Amino acid sequence: MSTDPNCGVAHGDxxxxxxxxxxxxxxxxPVAAALLRLGVECGYAPVLVEPGDREVEGLPVGTTRLAAVPDEPHADVVVCDHHRPELGEVLRDALATSTRWIGLMGNPRHEGPHVAALxxxxxPADEVARVHRPIGLDIGSRAPGEIAVSTLAGLLADRNGRGGGPFGS
Known part of the structure; x- marks a missing residue:
């Protein structure tokens, strides 16, 4: 019998x-909704920050909706849209909190718009550097669910002190 707790969980423990x-x-x-749904499966309490009045379908039951990033030391913050005009203000305010991790989705081949906005x-540049980009694992994601899987895998790797690459690398 194995004493590996992960093996036991895989078999129903x-x-x-x-x-x-x-x-x-x-x-x-849609990416935010998919991310929060998968996050619940991984033990995260889901929070949606939407400073405007935009609605989104498919949020998990129990999602807290706020206008600003909460000051929560156990929080991982993922900005799911880098085209919003409020990007700079939202990130500036998030950087002033005690959140564990802040990341921004976007094409890694271009400088993120958050740099100029902040x-x-x-x-200060050292604060801007706290915003992780790119985020997630490079799995060729295209659809909202795939982007959410990639992002959440990267967050879990970071939380667990792992690089997130293939086994053996």
Whole structure:
């Protein structure tokens, strides 16, 4: 009989409860909804930050909806839309919180628009550097669910001190 707890979980033993994870998806979108649904499966409490009045379908039951990123030390914050005009202000305010991790989705081949937006607000370069980009694992994601899987896998790798690459690398 194996003493590996992960093996037992795979065979139906209950996993140790996770009670201190908060996943904050910023800006309502299909990707945000998919990310929060998968996050619940991984033990995260779901939070949607939407400073506007945009609606999104498919949020998990129990999602807390806020206008700003909460000051929560166990939170992982994922900005799901880098085209929103409020991007700079939302990130500036998020950087002022005690959140564990802040990341921004976007094409890694281009400088993120957050850099200029935060600089225009007077945010120092060392603070701007706290915003992770790119985020997630490079799996060629295209659909909202795939992007959510990639992003959540990257977050879990970071939380668990892993690089997120293939086994053996």
């Amino acid at each position: 209950p996993a140790a409860p996770v009670t201190d994870r908060v996943l904050v998806a910023v800006f309502a979108s 600089a225009a607000l007077g945010v």
